[in-house]
Amino acid sequence: MRVVLAGGGTAGHIEPALALADALRRLDPGVGITCVGTERGLETQLVPARGYDLELVPAVPLPRALTPRLLTVPGRLAGAVNAVAAVLDRVAADILVGFGGYVATPAYLAAKRRGLPIVVHEANPRPGLANRLGARLADHVFSGFPEPALAGAAYIGTPLRREIATxxxxxxxxxxxxxxxxxxxxxxxxxxxxxxxxxxxxxxxxxxxxxxxxxxxxxxxxxxxxxxxxxxxxxxxxxxxxxxxxxxxxxxxxxxxxxxxxxxxxxxxxxxxxxxxxxxxxxxxxxxxxxxxxxxxxxxxxxxxxxxxxxxxxxxxxxxxxxxxxxxxxxxxxxxxxxxxxxxxxxxxxxxxxxxxx
The missing domain is CATH 3.40.50.2000 (Glycogen Phosphorylase B;)
Structure with a gap:
């Protein structure tokens, strides 16, 4: 089994992804886990410290309003999608799990292009743009909040590190x-x-x-x-x-x-x-x-x-x-x-x- 995790920027996106990685390893010690992120986020520190492989792809911040920056997004987004698709191919991924952040948007699009199952986890009551897009592409959506804002999301809670959860x-x-x-x-x-x-x-x-x-x-x-x-x-x-x-x-x-x-x-x-x-x-x-x-x-x-x-x-x-x-x-x-x-x-x-x- 090869699992790719996409979540970056802040600890709020990265720590749940790493908690999932730890749980996957407990259930199946042979599972292959690769995290994708950008050089802008805390993932460059947190992921290697926890012993997981990290692949960096270009960051594509999406403007929240109609500004001239919007015109630069399609080309940069295409490059990031291609970079994530190359990672999926290289590790022979079986599934992509996204947690939001800059890296999640190209990751969802790359996984959809490759026909991989997509799982989205949204920890917040007001989802960001990446997970709103991901929820439209995903096979399964889970929420950390009891009243999910994404249509069809199932409440599961937010994955936490074992030393905190126990x-x-x-x-x-x-x-x-x-x-x-x-x-x-x-x-x-x-x-x-x-x-x-x-x-x-x-x-x-x-x-x-x-x-x-x-x-x-x-x-x-x-x-x-x-x-x-x-x-x-x-x-x-x-x-x-x-x-x-x-x-x-x-x-x-x-x-x-x-x-x-x-x-x-x-x-x-x-x-x-x-x-x-x-x-x-x-x-x-x-x-x-x-x-x-x-x-x-x-x-x-x-x-x-x-x-x-x-x-x-x-x-x-x-x-x-x-x-x-x-x-x-x-x-x-x-x-x-x-x-x-x-x-x-x-x-x-x-x-x-x-x-x-x-």
Whole structure:
């Protein structure tokens, strides 16, 4: 069996693809897996680090409006389709599975040209252009969101890494806090802004550091690899641990009692799978899918939400301190978040892919 996975740009497209790859290997150790991506995305870092072959093809961003750039798309898209078709031929692909991003559009068109089965997975409630096209060409469409926006899509959840999907936060908490140099008996706030970080979250959390410390709250703050803080909290207790990047998000989730984060589809899927309540601050631009992601969790009691414009140190102190000081409320919110999570989407989708390809 030879499976080609197409998904790139952000971790939200790449991590579900890699989680599927891992599940496919568990079900069939002999399966051949090739990922296609572009040199613009995080796939150039994430895919090789997980031990999978990566083939790079030209990126073809599609404009969302009628602009002169639209005239350049057909020629560039044709070149990208030919590049993906060459990969499909070279690896003797049996099936293509797409997750969206720049590389997905030429991948879907190339697979259709070669007559291969196409599977689309859409994690967001508002699909991008690539997956809207892919859904028209695909034999099977699956959704990570309970109310699928693509016609005929079946809800399956979002594939997650095994260390996150199988995480037991309660039994791992002490080890996780020790891993980051945190104390075991203090409430812990986790701050992160996705794979790239979020400036507004960084600024508000750092400004709230004195008040959080005065209240006995320790903080694990992931800035993002390209972000430099305006200032750093001085050393002291409780700890305020500031890191550019964490490659063990499972331990970060286990260490925390509450998170402050964006509302990306992958973030929401991971937090509900592990039962970690959160304050969601959706991106203030784009199609608004982050707000839709978070609204479902907030309505279910597993979190709260703030507009990016209203987030401040005062907001954090006013809204998050009362939760962190109340273990019973944290427990209730954790249970509510966990009820909305799916832990088995990786293996479920892997079985579907092998069945369809077979």
């Amino acid at each position: 995480l037991d936060r309660l039994s791992t908490g002490d080890k996780a806090r020790s891993w980051f140099g945190l104390e075991n008996d203090r409430p812990t706030l986790l701050v992160f802004g996705g794979s790239r970080g979020a400036r507004s979250l960084n600024q508000a959390a750092l400004a709230a550091a004195p008040a959080l410390r005065a209240a006995g709250i320790q903080v694990l703050h992931v800035l993002g690899p390209d972000n430099v803080p305006d200032h750093e909290p001085p050393p002291g207790d409780p700890q305020y641990v500031l890191l550019p990047y964490i490659d063990r998000m499972d331990l970060a989730y286990a260490a925390a009692d509450l998170a402050l984060c964006r509302g990306g589809a992958l973030t929401c899927a991971e937090l509900t799978a592990v039962g970690l309540p959160a304050a969601y601050v959706p991106l203030p631009h784009g199609t608004g899918e982050q707000r839709v992601n978070a609204e479902r969790i907030v309505a279910g009691g597993g979190g709260l939400m703030a507009d990016d414009a209203e987030l401040s140190a005062q907001w954090i102190v006013h809204h998050l301190l009362p939760i962190l000081r109340d273990p019973e409320r944290v427990a209730v919110m954790s249970e509510a978040a966990a009820r909305l999570g799916r832990k088995d989407a990786d293996i479920m989708l892997a079985r579907k892919v092998l069945e369809i390809a077979g």
